[in-house]
Amino acid sequence: MLWTLISTTVVLQSVLQATSAVSNKVLLVSMDGFRHDYLTKAETPNFDKMVAEGVTMSYLNNTFVTNTFPCHYSMATGLYSESNGIVGNRMYDPELNSFFTMSTTDSAWWDKGEPVWITARKAGLKAGTYFWPGSEAEIQGLRPTVFFPYNTSVPFEDRVNTVLKWLTVDDFDLAVMYFHEPDTSGHAFGPDDGRMVPVIENMDVVLGWLLQGLDNSTLKGKVNMIVTSDHGMTNIDLQNKIIDLSNYVNNTLLHSLVDQGSIAQIRPQPGMDNQLLEALSGIEHMQVMLKENIPERFHLKNNKRVMPLFAIADEGWTITDNVTKARMRKYKGNHGYDNNLETMKPIYIARGPAFKSGKIVRPIESVDIYPLICYLLDIQTAPNNGSLDRAATLLKYYGNAVPQLSSCSHLLWFLVIVLILTCTLLEEHF
Structure with missing residues (x-):
């Protein structure tokens, strides 16, 4: 009887641990211009570690136009560019009769999509953004819990330390962060230039800081981290092409x-x-x-x-x-071309308690990231073009496999208590 009790309790505890992944913290990281095959061009032990411990794909199917602002805002909102209104890095709006540049924060330009940090705030969660396109704008009367005006001079290590503090000391539920490399160097050198190797390896070091910070703290095993990018990079020739x-x-x-x-x-x-x-x-x-x-x-x-x-x-x-x-x-490199081109495809790796381990799955779309993060945070999505069913291939458990934490955890513990009481009564009777 005691052995049955122990075995049943262990099984129930395993289910609880699986379902608890749904409501754990989320860290979304973008390394701008990180082409899907850059990991074959350099030594990247930290990326290798994350791939081994998590789930990846050959590339992410990103949106068009394959430029920084359209792709990042589609990831954040789960909406295609025609739906969220960010159709380029530079735009003209005939109704506003004004131009948009990458420094524009006027809310009128950002009013057609709901980024994940706003969805989180509306759900009562704490969400911080570190330099994500659109994160400086007030949207639906809300802002991230913490955000910063874009400043490329802030050292990458400072950004990492700040985000780790958000997740540990400040108990944020969602952290979103952006790095401008390897995009800047890809433009300067071209993606196939040997000078890209130390740039890629430096971003591997940055990833190492994040992994170490997560694994050597109270956050170990509690953060679902996604590392991805907006687009790839290809060689250009401004003299002849x-x-x-x-x-x-x-x-x-x-x-x-x-x-x-x-x-x-x-x-x-x-x-x-x-x-x-x-x-x-x-x-x-x-x-x-x-x-x-x-x-x-x-x-x-x-x-x-x-x-x-x-x-x-x-x-x-x-x-x-x-x-x-x-x-x-x-420039020696550029992007913005047809998103069907493999050179325009970015990287995607995910690791954490909700994700599969050591698996390679079929590519998902960048608009799927929004509903996926909402699922991980256990919050309701805004209307979007993404597919959680498509993104579910990344997850250990989804749908009918394991119920959501919010609907089952109390029930499971109730069953444990009932089982204990039942076994106690049976032992007393016999």
């Missing part, structure tokens, strides 16, 4: 380019949409189309901030209306 639209049209047809590079958001002069399209059609290494003809798979065209004409360059090519200005950046 550049498309200068000023060679084909002038300001009688072309008003301006709102955004340019791997893509171009093109404003025609009033009433000149079709004439400008005809003038730009047939240019080699570039596809140009009316807004309404943007492929559905890009999830981009149904937004007022997408210009009447849209162009996308072939991989490695650059679109501009000012060659001199374009070459001033001296």
